[in-house]
Structures are given as structure tokens and as C-alpha cells.
Amino acid sequence: MLCCKENGDKIEAIIEKHRNNPGSIITILQEVQEVFNYLPKDVLAIIAEKTKIKPAKIYGVATFYKQFRLNPIGKYLILLCQGTACHVNGSKKIEETLYDELKIKDGETTEDGLFTLNNVACLGCCSLSPVMMINEETYGSLTPEHVAEIIRELKNKENRQVV
Amino acid sequence: MKIVVGLGSCGIAAGAQKVYDKIKRQLDVRGANNQLEPVGCIGMCYLEPIVEFIEEDGNKHTYTKVTPDIVDEILEGIFEDNPCKKHLINPIEWDKLQKQKRIALKNCGVIDPENIHQYIEHDGYEAVKKCIQKMTPKEVIEEIKVSNIRGRGGAGFPTWFKWNAAMNNNGNTKYIVCNADEGDPGAFMDRSILEGDPHAVIEGMMIAGYAIGAQEGVIYVRAEYPLAIVRLQKAILQAKELNLLGSNIFDSTFQFDLKIKAGAGAFVCGEETALIASLEGERGMPRLKPPFPAEKGLWQQSTNINNVETFANIPWIINQGGKSFADIGVDNSKGTKVFALTGKIKDGGLVEVPMGTSLREIIFDIGGGIINDKEFKAVQLGGPSGGCIPKELLDTSVDYESINQTGAIMGSGGMVVMDDTTCMVDMAKFFLDFTCKESCGKCIHCRLGTKRMLEILTRITDGKGQDGDIELLEDLGTGIKEGSLCGLGQTAPNPVLSTIKYFREEYERHIIDKTCPAKQCKALLTHKILEKKCINCGLCLRNCSVEAITGSKKEAHRIHSEKCIQCGICFEVCPVGAVSVY
Structure with a gap:
């Protein structure tokens, strides 16, 4: 997965930056995940070797926190809010619509590698519930129709680029 | 004239950034040099995006639910001295604000959170200056004791007590930690404070640092709050530039430094010993107390941990005096509390009310009641740690003891309202x-x-x-x-x-x-088509994914219960409401 020297250098630089700060492993993993979009297993091994932290401990941290992913994600990461307000205001229906449109459930990625769906606890935009976030953009006051439209638009955009 | 746009996360999600950009472009086109300022969330989320035009004499024109399309119309009116009336705020909304008392939120929606000078203009950093120059650490803690403020994170532990324990610890290195790992689903008070008034939290932490003798502080923020992190980073940088953080603060020997640590998504890290474990780079698992963090906290040193809202209250208490704070509220619950009002509520948003206000006042007078005027069923307080309070107890006073008696808890301030369609x-x-x-x-x-x-x-x-x-x-x-x-x-x-x-x-x-009175639990529902109402349109038949419906253009349709999976699609698509659920 490392594939090139450039990525190796990036990992090196991140670890070097935090070398004198004890307890930085979470920050290191966050920054490494930004480079790869997930945490490849061989990269975890490299981090362990360079930081002298046991691989088991790094794996333990990486699997404890929800932010960390051990598998690649799609181009569009859908964070579907499952907070209390969204639940009360119909986030289940939104999840069903996403399933109808994409045939993926929580934590899964579409076969074409375009979409990943992650349920999250709360995005903190409760007054706009139900809410979802696609990459950096937040969509509020969702209805099943609206969601279907958003997904189809993204799909169309991708198709156009392929042509 | 000053123009301000509410740019909190929720405002941005409602489209406020686009409105802000459009206004900026239009001002450039017109060559107008009006001051355009982003501010934090004022709390009226249901009216976002909100744009305010403030004239030199303080006269305000406030527009709500602004979209980029109507920006031109509004600007036109403002510049021609004939403000358009159409999208102006309903004056009733101001009454709702009048019913609140703002201490923790006092600057939210008022100042530009990314400009330290605006915070300073609003008495910012006066409180910490007063502490350093005129008060001993003991006096500071005494003032906090007089105010009787209790932790706003949920458990309601007296703040002065924690500070006192940390102060009395003999260790050389001590830490101040701000718990901004707001994990309760349905709560966003801390996010709004961090986004709208980050300096108040920084100042509160500095005062705590001075009181217990700590020189280092850490703010542990949820990773899901990127905007709060960005604004905190800017605020810390600006404070350092003005030597409000660092060494020799206000020409004294007091030194204090701050850093931010982004959490990685674990609800349990809101618990203080788990939070400490996470700060040390471990899995966020709690440990046995005692020893309490005041004795052995971060890196085994004395540590004081408070919640965002608690810290945001501290500068006000020092400036106005602990007694002024204790004058607000009831019995053993003093001051105000911020709530995130959401769910089936008309006017959802952030409200800050004096302790002792009744649930009814918050939900009906400030929150405007239930959406579509449905029947109120219950309100959920305290998130996953709390409980549901039913209609009969709507007059319960919002204070730590009264809420505990109902079986719920005050919690961090999430208040989710439910109607009769909630199971x-x-x-x-x-x-x-x-x-x-x-x-x-x-x-x-x-x-x-x-x-x-x-x-x-x-x-x-x-x-x-x-x-x-x-x-x-x-x-x-x-x-x-x-x-x-x-x-x-x-x-x-x-x-x-x-x-x-x-x-x-x-x-x-x-x-x-085997029935669900709220008609939410699908496995317990039965769908039936009322023959008399059915217009034989066939929509339900075409939409049914399991072919459980039969009928034709000439005869009423029928659902075959042995095939039906209770998905409810027929109920949704029926144009004449002929499908009944029971």
C-alpha cells in the first residue's frame, strides 16, 4: 500500500513531528489517516516500528475509536446522523432510502467504490434533523425524495465524468 | 452600518455561508465598504440563516431564513433607506429571547468569534486580569464557592470543590482540562459556545489555572466538530500574540499555555478518567476513582477537568461577583443552564434559562410548542444517561434535584421533545x-x-x-x-x-x-385498505415490493396479510388516505 517513497516520507514526517510529545499516537493515526483515507495494516506496522510502540497497542487504539478505519472508503463518504433528534424525526426512513439507492448498509462501500455509508452518533445540527453529511457538505431537513435526488445527482456527475 | 451573519455549524448547514458570500460579492459590486462580520450561533436555529443590519445608532433590521436569492432584494431596501419588510423577523421572536438569561451564551451571535478584539471590547480578559492582579488563588476559589456553580457536564459536582482539591495538591505540575467531548446525541450546547465565543472558554480555563496553580491546559474536542477546532486554534493563536497566553501574563509571574487535542470518536471519553486515558494515547477506558483526577490525573499529576459551559460561566462570575450568580436560580442550583431544544418542537435551538424555569415554559413559551400542534408526550433529558419525563410532570422545575427526582438527569443539556407518534x-x-x-x-x-x-x-x-x-x-x-x-x-x-x-x-x-400505540414498530402493525375510500388507482399495487396487493381498475384493492411485510409504502403513496394502519 505504501507504493511510493513520497508516502513513506509523509509518515516519517508525521512521526517526527510528534516524537517529543508522549501520548501522541491518536494524533499520529489521525494525520496518517488523512494521507491514506484509512489506516492500511502495513502502515500500522511501520508506525509501530518507528515509534517503538507495540503493534498490539496501536491496533488496540485504532480499533477502539470510531474515527479510525482499517479499510478504504468510497469517494463520497456519507455520514448519516443517528442522533436522538434525527431518530425522532425519521432518520430510519433516510437510511432505508440510502439502502434502496445504493444497496449498502452502515459501514459498507458500493462495489464501484463511489459511496461509503457510516452511521454517526450526532452531527450537532439537531435543529435541521434529519441530517446527513457527504464529504464536507451538510444536508439538513431531509426527506426520502430529497435524499434520492442528492444521490442520483452525484451518480450522474460521476457518469458524466466517465464519458 | 454593520452587517452580521450567523455562521455556526448549523447556520452553515442551513446555507448561511452561501448567503454570506453573496452579500460579500454584492457589497463589492456596489463598492460599499460596510463592515461584514461572521458571528456565532444566536440560538434561533429554526430561523437560520439569519442576517442582521445594525445601524450606528444601534437600530437593527433582522432578516430570517435568508437565501442567496433574496439577498439582492434585502440589500436594495437597506441601501435605499427603505428596508424590505417581507423577510423581517417576527417581533414575537424577540420576546422569546427576553424570557432567557444569557451568561454562557452572552457573546454568541453577538461578536465575531475569530476576532479577539471584539471579545476584549465586551469586557474580555478583564476577569482573568482581575484575578491575577487583585485576587489570591484562594480568593478566586472563594468567589466560585459563593456563586455555587455546579458542573454543567451532567453530574453537577460543585466546581469550587474540585478546584480546591487541586489547589491543595502539593504537586509541581498541574493540568487544566476542558472536556469538550460533547457526545450526547441531541446536544450541541458546547459546540455553539466553542464556535461562537471560544475566548470565554479560554479565559475560564486561565482563571482555573491561576486558582489551582496549573501552567498548562488541554481542550479535548470531539473530532466531529471541525469548525469548533478551527476557531479555537485561531483564538489561541490570537491570545498568544497579545501575550494573554504564555509567560508573564499581565506583567505577572503567572504563565499559562493551551493546546487542543482532537478526540477520535468514543462517547465514553466524556467520562473524565477515560478522557485522561485518551489524552495519554490509550484506549479510552475509565479507571477506578479514587484517586480522583485532582490527586492523580493526566500523567499522574493533579488535574482539574471541567466542561465547556462551566468554563464559559467563570469570567462572568468573576466580573459580576459570585453573589450575582447565586442570586439567579433556585435552592442548590444556581445560575443558568443552556439547553439544546430539539425533536418535535416548533422553534428548536439553543436556549439559556435561569435554573428553576419549568419544563413547560421552556417547551411551550420559548420553544413554541409541538410541531403541527400535536399532543406533547414526553421530553427526554440527559441523553443516553437520562430519562423521559411525561406530560404529567411538565411543571417540574429545571434544577438538579427536581430533575433527578423524576428519574431523568439534568445532563449536559440535550432536551428532545416527543409527540404521540414517538414510541x-x-x-x-x-x-x-x-x-x-x-x-x-x-x-x-x-x-x-x-x-x-x-x-x-x-x-x-x-x-x-x-x-x-x-x-x-x-x-x-x-x-x-x-x-x-x-x-x-x-x-x-x-x-x-x-x-x-x-x-x-x-x-x-x-x-x-402485540400493538404499538404510536404506530412506529413495524412488526406490530397491520395495513388495510378501506374499500369505500379506495379509488382503484393502482398506485399501491405498483409500489408494493412483495406483491401483497391485488386489485384492478374496476375493483377496490386488497392487502394480503400473509404476504405483507408492513413496509408502509402503500400508506405513503395512497393519494386519498385509503390505507389504514392499526
Whole structure:
């Protein structure tokens, strides 16, 4: 997965930056995940070797926190809010619509590698519930129709680029 | 004239950034040099995006639900001295603000959070200056004791007591930690404060640092709050530039430095010992107390941890005096509390009210009541650690003791309103599902007990509930509360126990009658087409995914119950409301 020297250098630089700060492993993993979009297993091994932290401990941290992913994600990461307000205001229906449109459930990625769906606890935009976030953009006051439209638009955009 | 646009996360999600950009472009086109400022969230989320034009004499024109399309129209009116009336705020909205008392939120929606000078203009950093120059650490703690402020994170522990314990510790290195790991689903008070007034939190932490003798502070922020992190980073940088952070602060020997640590998504890290473990780069698992963090906290040193809202209150208390704070509120709950009002409420948003205000006043007078004027059923306080309070107890005063008596907790301030379409068993299941996933796994009762409770709740909502399930839930719940180490496990059964306490009948209807009165639990519903109402259009037939509907253009349609999976699509598509659910 490392594939090139450039990525190796990036990992090196991140670890070097935090070398004198004890307890930085979470920050290191966050920054490494930004480079790869997930945490490849061989990269975890490299981090362990360079930081002298046991691989088991790094794996333990990486699997404890929800932010960390051990598998690649799609181009569009859908964070579907499952907070209390969204639940009360119909986030289940939104999840069903996403399933109808994409045939993926929580934590899964579409076969074409375009979409990943992650349920999250709360995005903190409760007054706009139900809410979802696609990459950096937040969509509020969702209805099943609206969601279907958003997904189809993204799909169309991708198709156009392929042509 | 100054133009301000509310740019909190929720405002941005409602489209405020686009409105801001459009105004900026239009001002450039017109060559107008008006001051255009982003501010934090004022709390009226249901009216976002909000744009205010403030004239030199203080006269204001406030526009709500602004979209880029109407920006031109509004600007036109403003510049021609004939402000357009169409999108102006309804004056009633101001009355709702009048019913509130703003201390923690006083600058939110008022100042530009990314400009330290605006904070300073609003008496910013005066409180910490007063502490350093005129007060001893003991006097500071005494002032906090007089105010009687209690922790706003949920448990309500007296703030002065924690500070005092940390001050009395003889260690050389001490830490101040701000708990901004706001994990309760349905709560966003801390996010709004961090985004709208980050300097108030920084100043509160500095005062705490001075009081206990700490030179270093850490703010532990949820990773899901990127904007709060950005604004905090800017605020810290600006404070350093003005030598408000660093060494020789206000020409004294006091030194204090701050850094931010982004969490990585674990609800249990809101618990203070788990938070410390996370700061040390470990899995966020709680440990036994004592020793309390005041004795052995971060890196085994004395540490004081407070919540965002607690810190935001501190500068006000020092400036106005502890007594002024204690004059607000009731009995043993002083000052104000910020609530995130959401769910089936008309005017959802952030409200800050004096302690002792009744739930009814908050929900109906400030929140405007229930959407579509439906029947109020319950309000959920305290998130996954809290409970549901029913209609009969709407006049409960919002203070720590009264709320505890109902079986809920004050919590960090999430207030989710429910109407008669909310199923209480489903609600309890929702919270248990959450705590079950978030349990760190250390204590068996919490790890497995929540799982067992969730299984029972799931079978009840699936129509497979058995006689004795309610008692089993109560028994398990009590066991989990007693057998868990930290706040997560000790409170996880609350949503179930409180709904059983107030809505036992609803549980019984699910288990014995196999029906869901709120019509939410699909497995318990039956769909039927009313022949007299059916217009034979065939929409339901075409939409049914399991071919459970028969009929033709000449005859009324019928649902075959043996094939029906109760998905509800026929109910949704029927144009004449001929499908009934019971």
C-alpha cells in the first residue's frame, strides 16, 4: 500500500513531528489517516516500528475509536446522523432510502467504490434533523425524495465524468 | 452600518455561508465598504440563516431564513433607506429571547468569534486580569464557592470543590482540562459556545489555572466538530500574540499555555478518567476513582477537568461577583443552564434559562410548542444517561434535584421533545443501542448487560415480547447500575427504567396486545385498505415490493396479510388516505 517513497516520507514526517510529545499516537493515526483515507495494516506496522510502540497497542487504539478505519472508503463518504433528534424525526426512513439507492448498509462501500455509508452518533445540527453529511457538505431537513435526488445527482456527475 | 451573519455549524448547514458570500460579492459590486462580520450561533436555529443590519445608532433590521436569492432584494431596501419588510423577523421572536438569561451564551451571535478584539471590547480578559492582579488563588476559589456553580457536564459536582482539591495538591505540575467531548446525541450546547465565543472558554480555563496553580491546559474536542477546532486554534493563536497566553501574563509571574487535542470518536471519553486515558494515547477506558483526577490525573499529576459551559460561566462570575450568580436560580442550583431544544418542537435551538424555569415554559413559551400542534408526550433529558419525563410532570422545575427526582438527569443539556407518534419502547431501544455500542467493555455488567437489555427490547418491538420481560429489564437495569465502574454504565439503563416507570402500559401493549400505540414498530402493525375510500388507482399495487396487493381498475384493492411485510409504502403513496394502519 505504501507504493511510493513520497508516502513513506509523509509518515516519517508525521512521526517526527510528534516524537517529543508522549501520548501522541491518536494524533499520529489521525494525520496518517488523512494521507491514506484509512489506516492500511502495513502502515500500522511501520508506525509501530518507528515509534517503538507495540503493534498490539496501536491496533488496540485504532480499533477502539470510531474515527479510525482499517479499510478504504468510497469517494463520497456519507455520514448519516443517528442522533436522538434525527431518530425522532425519521432518520430510519433516510437510511432505508440510502439502502434502496445504493444497496449498502452502515459501514459498507458500493462495489464501484463511489459511496461509503457510516452511521454517526450526532452531527450537532439537531435543529435541521434529519441530517446527513457527504464529504464536507451538510444536508439538513431531509426527506426520502430529497435524499434520492442528492444521490442520483452525484451518480450522474460521476457518469458524466466517465464519458 | 454593520452587517452580521450567523455562521455556526448549523447556520452553515442551513446555507448561511452561501448567503454570506453573496452579500460579500454584492457589497463589492456596489463598492460599499460596510463592515461584514461572521458571528456565532444566536440560538434561533429554526430561523437560520439569519442576517442582521445594525445601524450606528444601534437600530437593527433582522432578516430570517435568508437565501442567496433574496439577498439582492434585502440589500436594495437597506441601501435605499427603505428596508424590505417581507423577510423581517417576527417581533414575537424577540420576546422569546427576553424570557432567557444569557451568561454562557452572552457573546454568541453577538461578536465575531475569530476576532479577539471584539471579545476584549465586551469586557474580555478583564476577569482573568482581575484575578491575577487583585485576587489570591484562594480568593478566586472563594468567589466560585459563593456563586455555587455546579458542573454543567451532567453530574453537577460543585466546581469550587474540585478546584480546591487541586489547589491543595502539593504537586509541581498541574493540568487544566476542558472536556469538550460533547457526545450526547441531541446536544450541541458546547459546540455553539466553542464556535461562537471560544475566548470565554479560554479565559475560564486561565482563571482555573491561576486558582489551582496549573501552567498548562488541554481542550479535548470531539473530532466531529471541525469548525469548533478551527476557531479555537485561531483564538489561541490570537491570545498568544497579545501575550494573554504564555509567560508573564499581565506583567505577572503567572504563565499559562493551551493546546487542543482532537478526540477520535468514543462517547465514553466524556467520562473524565477515560478522557485522561485518551489524552495519554490509550484506549479510552475509565479507571477506578479514587484517586480522583485532582490527586492523580493526566500523567499522574493533579488535574482539574471541567466542561465547556462551566468554563464559559467563570469570567462572568468573576466580573459580576459570585453573589450575582447565586442570586439567579433556585435552592442548590444556581445560575443558568443552556439547553439544546430539539425533536418535535416548533422553534428548536439553543436556549439559556435561569435554573428553576419549568419544563413547560421552556417547551411551550420559548420553544413554541409541538410541531403541527400535536399532543406533547414526553421530553427526554440527559441523553443516553437520562430519562423521559411525561406530560404529567411538565411543571417540574429545571434544577438538579427536581430533575433527578423524576428519574431523568439534568445532563449536559440535550432536551428532545416527543409527540404521540414517538414510541417509548422504540426510544428506549434507541438509547440502549447507543450505549451498547459505546460501552468500552471493561465492566461485564455494562458490556453484556446492555446487550441483553437491547435483545429484550428488540424482541418486544418485533412482537415477540414475553410475559416477565418488563421485570427482567428492571432487574438487569438495576444490576448494571450497581455493577459498573463509570458514569456510562451507571446511567445506561436510565432511559429504559424511566420509560417503564411512566409508560409501563405502552410496554404492556407491545408485549400482551402485540400493538404499538404510536404506530412506529413495524412488526406490530397491520395495513388495510378501506374499500369505500379506495379509488382503484393502482398506485399501491405498483409500489408494493412483495406483491401483497391485488386489485384492478374496476375493483377496490386488497392487502394480503400473509404476504405483507408492513413496509408502509402503500400508506405513503395512497393519494386519498385509503390505507389504514392499526
